[in-house]
Amino acid sequence: MNRRLSRDFPGTSKARLASSTAVTDHTPRSPGPMESFSSKSLALQAEKKLLSKMAGRSVAHLFIDETSSEVLDELYRVSKEYTHSRPQAQRVIKDLIKVAVKVAVLHRNGSFGPSELALATRFRQKLRQGAMTALSFGEVDFTFEAAVLAGLLIECRDVLLELVEHHLTPKSHGRIRHVFDHFSDPGLLTALYGPDFTQHLGKICDGLRKMLDEGKL
Numbered sequence: 044m045n046r047r048l049s050r051d052f053p054g055t056s057k058a059r060l061a062s063s064t065a066v067t068d069h070t071p072r073s074p075g076p077m078e079s080f081s082s083k084s085l086a087l088q089a090e091k092k093l094l095s096k097m098a099g100r101s102v103a104h105l106f107i108d109e110t111s112s113e114v115l116d117e118l119y120r121v122s123k124e125y126t127h128s129r130p131q132a133q134r135v136i137k138d139l140i141k142v143a144v145k146v147a148v149l150h151r152n153g154s155f156g157p158s159e160l161a162l163a164t165r166f167r168q169k170l171r172q173g174a175m176t177a178l179s180f181g182e183v184d185f186t187f188e189a190a191v192l193a194g195l196l197i198e199c200r201d202v203l204l205e206l207v208e209h210h211l212t213p214k215s216h217g218r219i220r221h222v223f224d225h226f227s228d229p230g231l232l233t234a235l236y237g238p239d240f241t242q243h244l245g246k247i248c249d250g251l252r253k254m255l256d257e258g259k260l
Contacts, residue, residue, distance in 0.1 A: 114250035196227035
């Protein structure tokens with residue numbers, strides 16, 4: 044087994060893995076040429092890379108579906124316009140995808156004990172609460188509070204870190220902090236709910252609403 048994979052999944056045997064189911068100024072700049080960045084493509088690459096290290100896996104199944112990838116693409120555009128940095132925006136979405144794929148593999152592989160499954164349930168509840176709050180802020184004028192949404196994202200971060208504490212490496216823990224600290228930035232959230240990001244927010248809310256309706260959040 045690849046040593047790096049072993050470090051990210053301590054205590055999990057090769058056979059068990061093999062049998063698992065596949066798993067400054069922040070004013071936006073004028074849009075440039077259409078980018079080829081695709082979170083769906085990144086998700087497929089990340090999953091194939093991980094599954095290629097597991098014997099017996101020949102078909103990759105996306106953990107991140109069409110709707111999720113559309114939301115991630117909009118979050119990438121928001122991050123790029125807010126930071127004025129394409130590499131920084133790409134890095135945060137790549138980190139998010141890597142974490143999502145690894146946590147999905149752990150869950151489908153049955154790596155979590157009873158207390159950890161309780162944490163997983165709590166994380167999903169917090170994530171759902173955050174999505175519903177984001178939707179409410181987007182649909183009802185003058186209700187947005189950056190501190191409320193930022194607080195929910197920080198809670199999600201802390202629960203997820205506790206969940207994967209004994210399963211993923213410090214490097215992966217750092218990716219989790221990077222993702223949640225980035226999107227819980229009050230400045231970014233305020234910009235997202237401001238007039239310059241209306242189109243992005245609308246698409247994100249459409250995606251979140253669909254994911255909630257389909258029980259994916």
